[in-house]
Structures are given as structure tokens and as C-alpha cells.
Amino acid sequence: MTEPTSETSGHNNSGTAGTGSGYKPAMSAAPHILVVDDHREIRDLVSRALSRDGYRVSTAADGRAMRKALVDSRIDLVLLDLMLPGEDGLSLCRALRAESNIPVIMLTAKGDEVDRVIGLEMGADDYVAKPFGSRELIARIRAVLRRSGEAPASAHGERPKHYRFDRWALDTGARELLRDDGVTVPLSTGEYDLLIAFAERPQRVLSREQLLDLARGRSAAAFDRSIDTQVSRLRKKLERDPGEPKIIKTVWGGGYMFTPAVEHK
Amino acid sequence: MTEPTSETSGHNNSGTAGTGSGYKPAMSAAPHILVVDDHREIRDLVSRALSRDGYRVSTAADGRAMRKALVDSRIDLVLLDLMLPGEDGLSLCRALRAESNIPVIMLTAKGDEVDRVIGLEMGADDYVAKPFGSRELIARIRAVLRRSGEAPASAHGERPKHYRFDRWALDTGARELLRDDGVTVPLSTGEYDLLIAFAERPQRVLSREQLLDLARGRSAAAFDRSIDTQVSRLRKKLERDPGEPKIIKTVWGGGYMFTPAVEHK
DNA sequence: CGGTTCAGTCACAGTTTGTCACAAAATGGC
DNA sequence: GCCATTTTGTGACAAACTGTGACTGAACCG
Numbered sequence: 001m002t003e004p005t006s007e008t009s010g011h012n013n014s015g016t017a018g019t020g021s022g023y024k025p026a027m028s029a030a031p032h033i034l035v036v037d038d039h040r041e042i043r044d045l046v047s048r049a050l051s052r053d054g055y056r057v058s059t060a061a062d063g064r065a066m067r068k069a070l071v072d073s074r075i076d077l078v079l080l081d082l083m084l085p086g087e088d089g090l091s092l093c094r095a096l097r098a099e100s101n102i103p104v105i106m107l108t109a110k111g112d113e114v115d116r117v118i119g120l121e122m123g124a125d126d127y128v129a130k131p132f133g134s135r136e137l138i139a140r141i142r143a144v145l146r147r148s149g150e151a152p153a154s155a156h157g158e159r160p161k162h163y164r165f166d167r168w169a170l171d172t173g174a175r176e177l178l179r180d181d182g183v184t185v186p187l188s189t190g191e192y193d194l195l196i197a198f199a200e201r202p203q204r205v206l207s208r209e210q211l212l213d214l215a216r217g218r219s220a221a222a223f224d225r226s227i228d229t230q231v232s233r234l235r236k237k238l239e240r241d242p243g244e245p246k247i248i249k250t251v252w253g254g255g256y257m258f259t260p261a262v263e264h265k
Numbered sequence: 266m267t268e269p270t271s272e273t274s275g276h277n278n279s280g281t282a283g284t285g286s287g288y289k290p291a292m293s294a295a296p297h298i299l300v301v302d303d304h305r306e307i308r309d310l311v312s313r314a315l316s317r318d319g320y321r322v323s324t325a326a327d328g329r330a331m332r333k334a335l336v337d338s339r340i341d342l343v344l345l346d347l348m349l350p351g352e353d354g355l356s357l358c359r360a361l362r363a364e365s366n367i368p369v370i371m372l373t374a375k376g377d378e379v380d381r382v383i384g385l386e387m388g389a390d391d392y393v394a395k396p397f398g399s400r401e402l403i404a405r406i407r408a409v410l411r412r413s414g415e416a417p418a419s420a421h422g423e424r425p426k427h428y429r430f431d432r433w434a435l436d437t438g439a440r441e442l443l444r445d446d447g448v449t450v451p452l453s454t455g456e457y458d459l460l461i462a463f464a465e466r467p468q469r470v471l472s473r474e475q476l477l478d479l480a481r482g483r484s485a486a487a488f489d490r491s492i493d494t495q496v497s498r499l500r501k502k503l504e505r506d507p508g509e510p511k512i513i514k515t516v517w518g519g520g521y522m523f524t525p526a527v528e529h530k
Numbered sequence: 531c532g533g534t535t536c537a538g539t540c541a542c543a544g545t546t547t548g549t550c551a552c553a554a555a556a557t558g559g560c
Numbered sequence: 561g562c563c564a565t566t567t568t569g570t571g572a573c574a575a576a577c578t579g580t581g582a583c584t585g586a587a588c589c590g
Contacts, residue, residue: 126326143305160468173468174524175514186509188577189517225537226579232539233578243538250537252587453567490547491569497549498568508548517546517577 029218031076031145032056036066036092037107038084042130046079049134055141056219063087071201073213075102077145079137080124082108097123103144107132163199164263166247168238170199177237190215191234194227198248198258207255231256294483296341296410297321301331301357302372303349307395311344314399315406321484328352336466339479340367342410344402345389347373362388368413370405372397428464429528431512433503435464442502455480456499459492463513463523472520496521 033055035046043059050057058073060066063086069075078096082089093104106124125144128137160173167180175192177185187195197214198206208227209220215230235242249257298320300311308324315322323338325331328351334340343361347354358369371389390409393402425438432445440457442450452460462479463471473492474485480495500507514522 123329125330173526174511175522176511176524189515189519190578221579223581224579225581228537229539229579232537235538253536455568489569490571493547494549494569497547500548515547515576 029216030054030056032058032074032213032217033077033079033141034066034069034075035059035079036062036084036089037079037081038062039081042081042107046134046137049137050141053134053138056213063092066092070096070100070102072210074217076217077141078102078104079141080104080106082106093124105140105144162265164265165199165202165258165260166238170195172196185237187237188233190230191237194230194234195238198256199262199264202258202260202262205251205254205257211255227256294481295319295321297323297339297478297482298342298344298406299331299334299340300324300344301327301349301354302344302346303327304346307346307372311399311402314402318399318403320406328357331357335361335365335367337475339462339482341482342406342413343367343369344406345369345371347371358389366413368409370409427530429530430464430467430525431503435460437461450502452502453498455495456502459495459499460503463521464527464529467523467525467527470516470519470522476521492521 033050035043035050035057036059037043037046038061040061043061047057047059058069058075060069062084066078066080080089080093080096084092089106089108093106096102096104103125104123106127107130108127109130126140128140160171162172163170169178170176171178177187177192177195179185193215194211197211201214206214208224211227212218212220212224215227231248232242235245235248238247239245247258247260249259251257298315300308300315300322301324302308302311303326305326308326312322312324323334323340325334327349331343331345345354345358345361349357354371354373358371361367361369368390369388370391370393372393372395374395390413391405393405425436427437428435434443435441436443442452442457442460444450458480459476462476466479471479473489476492477483477485477489480492496513497507500510500513503512504510512523512525514524516522
């Protein structure tokens with residue numbers, strides 16, 4: 001496979017211009033859409049259309065790539081081809097549904113009503129028949145995104161979870177960070193989101209761009225140092241000696257790595 | 266956003282009128298109507314007609330979306346298509362009836378008298394056959410809303426419920442907030458409504474707009490800070506240390522989150 | 531060892547939020 | 561209806577949060 005199966009394209013709007021239609025400045029960032037289709041032409045086509053409209057786009061050619069993209073970044077919506085080699089779209093959709101509530105729009109070549117019914121029963125949020133126009137697709141996407149919570153940031157959120165690492169306990173239900181000795185250390189929203197992104201992917205190098213996507217749901221600007229600052233702030237609260245961090249290690253030229261073993265309940 | 270698929274639209278300039286003459290009770294805000302139909306054209310059509318008439322409108326394409334809308338916002342009336350893929354309208358209607366008394370108007374393509382009878386038996390409050398004119402639809406809606414309690418705000422209210430969280434007990438029957446030690450803490454109507462909205466959706470980030478809809482049944486104005494003030498007041502009564510709230514947490518740039526586990530009896 | 535690039539952190543500015551005081555509105559009693 | 565009381569929303573200002581620029585130090589390269 002020489003071909004990049006899961007890259008991001010599309011730029012983040014810088015506020016005023018850019019975004020195809022949104023005159024709502026409140027939206028913190030463009031939604032991140034994952035296109036899963038085995039035909040490259042379709043991926044490229046859809047990908048271009050969506051980025052043109054201001055969305056951030058990643059692509060995947062099969063189920064495995066899809067899963068990887070879902071772990072590596074914070075996806076707001078999945079465009080899923082019904083017919084895929086290996087696992088087909090329906091089972092992927094069902095699996096996706098089973099463990100998250102990321103909205104899914106099904107794509108299919110056939111216009112069968114049957115497929116549509118099956119798709120919706122499998123938990124797809126909408127259904128678009130190929131060939132489709134980009135205007136229609138975008139309208140559907142916008143509709144589904146709006147319907148499914150309006151707040152793309154919390155699209156992941158579901159059952160409260162509980163993480164333990166080092167001498168810390170992180171409770172997503174209470175949104176609290178608790179130290180061994182019983183003291184609750186207050187975290188700002190940004191610090192909390194960043195810590196969750198880390199705790200869910202321990203012992204892996206995470207690039208700044210990835211962290212920005214995972215924690216803030218946006219893509220990096222030219223010289224974006226905001227993650228560094230946030231890591232610095234987080235270290236000050238987490239580390240015994242922020243000058244020599246043990247928990248969040250720096251990977252020179254690569255990003256950061258959350259090193260402790262995480263007990264994930 | 267040319268296409269209002271599931272946002273609220275339509276303003277009500279309630280304001281001054283109010284006084285005296287009325288069969289119309291001081292309606293605080295426009296009723297919020299949920300349109301459930303799998304055909305987009307119908308959703309759009311109906312949606313436009315209703316917003317033009319001043320209603321706030323959300324839409325859903327299937328049962329799942331309907332349920333989501335019902336949890337996410339305070340719906341005053343449901344327009345429900347009889348024929349839906351997956352679960353059909355009748356079972357949805359019955360389910361809806363089972364756990365709330367939100368009025369339902371059934372839509373159906375066929376003019377069968379049979380359907381009508383079944384629909385009404387299932388608990389629908391009225392029945393409109395497609396194709397229908399918007400004038401007729403709106404007349405029916407107004408009639409049903411008036412009939413069903415006249416006060417859209419209390420459309421949800423049904424069996425008294427009992428919530429327990431942290432060291433508090435909230436009794437919707439008595440409309441009282443009781444602390445562990447037996448002391449009853451008086452809440453104003455607004456504080457009470459807001460607390461109910463929170464207690465029914467624990468461990469979820471709720472935007473200010475959503476809270477405004479859930480607790481006050483209206484949509485947000487430009488720089489509406491009333492929710493912040495109300496949260497502040499509520500915190501002063503609920504929290505041990507209002508300066509460092511544990512129960513209602515702030516999500517910077519996102520809204521608020523009610524963190525304690527809620528025992529819901 | 532010197533130059534270059536990358537990372538840590540501080541200070542600052544732009545936003546967002548907390549909260550007080552006050553006015554408008556609703557409520558209740560007469 | 562009229563006035564006292566309570567409640568709710570608004571404006572204003574302080575505090576908190578986040579991202580950016582600047583400066584400094586550390587890591588890499590030859």
C-alpha cells in the first residue's frame with residue numbers, strides 16, 4: 001500500500017471567510033468527517049467537495065483503516081460505503097454503533113429501498129444513493145450533524161469512564177482529577193480534554209496536530225504552539241517535578257507521549 | 266444554512282401584550298414542535314410552514330432521532346408520520362404515550378379510516394391525512410396544543426418523580442428540594458426548572474441554548490447570559506463551596522454539566 | 531564546537547465566565 | 561386595580577481560560 005489511507009486534508013477556517021456557509025462564529029471548529037470507501041476516485045472526489053465546504057476530512061479504504069482513523073483522531077461523522085471488500089459496510093456500521101454514537105451516513109451504489117431500510121435499521125443516520133451530487137451530500141451531512149447533538153465536541157461522549165495512572169484517578173463522570181491522597185485537583189476544560197486524549201492513548205507518540213484534533217477538534221494553524229502551552233500547564237498540575245516530567249514525556253521532533261500504564265475502567 | 270433540518274427557528278416577540286384579555290395565557294415562548302418523517306421534502310415543507318407561523322421546529326427522520334430530540338430539548342408536540350422505516354409511527358406513538366403525555370398528531374399518506382381509528386387508539390391526539398394544506402395542519406396543531414393543557418411549559422409533567430443525587434433529594438410531586446439533614450431548601454420556579462433539566466440529563470454537556478430551551482422553553486437571544494446567572498444562583502444553594510462547584514461544572518466554551526450520578530425513581 | 535531547529539515558559543491580549551447590583555416583570559394580598 | 565414582595569434578566573466589572581509572541585534553553589547535526 002503506497003497510498004496514504006488515512007490522511008487529513010482540508011483547512012481549518014480562520015473565522016471570517018473559508019467556511020462555506022456557516023455564519024455562526026460560535027462553532028469552535030469545523031467538523032471532522034471520515035470517508036470510508038474502497039474506490040480512490042470516490043474518496044478523492046468526496047474529500048475535495050467536503051474540504052471545499054470547510055469540513056476537515058480523513059479517508060479510509062477499508063475497515064481496518066477506518067478503525068485506525070477512529071482511534072487516531074476525533075471523528076465527528078462517518079461516511080460509509082455499503083459495499084466494501086472484506087467486512088462490509090453494514091457490519092462496520094453495526095460495530096461502530098455498538099461502541100460509540102458517532103453518526104453514520106451510508107453510501108450505496110444501488111438505489112434499493114431494501115438497502116435503505118437495512119441501513120437505517122443497522123443504525124445509520126441517513127442514507128445517500130450513488131451517484132449523488134455534492135450539494136445533496138453536504139446538505140445531508142449538515143442535517144445529520146445538527147441532529148446528532150449540534151456539539152461536535154461531545155459526539156464521542158457516552159458512558160462515564162474511570163482512568164487510573166501513576167498516583168492519579170480521572171473520573172469522566174464527575175469531570176474530576178483525584179490524587180492518591182484524596183485531594184481533588186481542579187482542571188480547566190482545556191487541560192481536562194487534553195488529559196483525556198492522553199489517557200485514552202497511553203504509551204503512544206501523539207503529534208501536536210493529533211492532540212489538537214483530539215482535544216480541541218480543530219486542525220493546527222501555521223505556528224501553533226497552543227498544545228505546548230497546555231502541556232506545560234498540565235505538567236505543572238500532574239508532575240511531581242515539572243522540570244523533569246515523568247508522566248508526559250516529550251518526543252523531540254515528534255510530539256508527546258503519555259507514559260504511565262493506564263487502568264481503564 | 267438554508268435548510269432548517271433540526272434547529273429552532275421563528276421568534277416570538279412575546280413581550281408586551283399579555284395583559285388582561287385573554288384566552289391566551291401569558292405564553293412565555295413559542296411552542297417547540299418535533300416533525301418526525303423519513304421524507305426530507307416533507308420535513309422541510311412542514312418545518313418551513315410552522316416556523317413561518319412562529320413555532321420553533323425540530324425534525325427527525327426516524328425513531329432514534331426522535332428519541333434524541335426528545336431528550337435534548339423540550340418538545341411541546343410531535344408530528345409523527347405513520348409510516349416510518351424501522352419502527353413504525355404507531356409503535357413510536359405508543360412508546361411515547363407510555364412515558365410522557367406530549368401530544369401527538371399522526372400524519373399518514375393513506376386516507377384510510379382504519380388508520381385513523383388505530384392511530385387514535387394508540388393515543389394520538391389528532392390525525393392529518395397527506396396531502397394536507399399548511400393552514401389545516403396549523404389549525405390542528407393549535408387546537409391540540411390548546412386542548413392539551415394550554416400550558417406548553419408543563420406538557421412534560423406527568424407522574425411525580427423523585428431524584429436523588431449527591432446529598433439531595435428532588436421531589437417533583439412536592440416541588441421540593443430536600444437535603445440529607447432533612448432541611449428543605451426553597452427554590453424559585455426558574456431554579457427548579459433548571460435543576461430538573463440538569464437532573465434529567467446528568468453527565469452530559471448542555472449548552473446554554475439547550476438549557477434555555479429545556480428550562481424556559483425559549484430560544485436564546487444574542488447575548489443571553491440569563492442561564493449563567495441562574496446557574497450561579499443554583500450553585501449557591503446546591504454546592505458546599507460555590508466557589509469550587511462539584512455538582513454543576515462549567516465546560517469552557519461549551520456550557521455546563523451536571524456531574525453527580527442521579528438515582529431516578 | 532557553533533549553528534540551527536525545536537521545546538519550555540512567561541507575559542499579555544482577547545474571550546468567556548462568575549457574580550453583584552439594579553431594573554423590569556411577575557406574584558400575591560388587599 | 562394598587563402596592564409590597566419576590567423573581568428574573570441585564571449591564572458592568574472582576575476573574576478565569578486560552579492562544580500567541582517573545583525569549584531562553586535544550587537537542588540535534590555536521
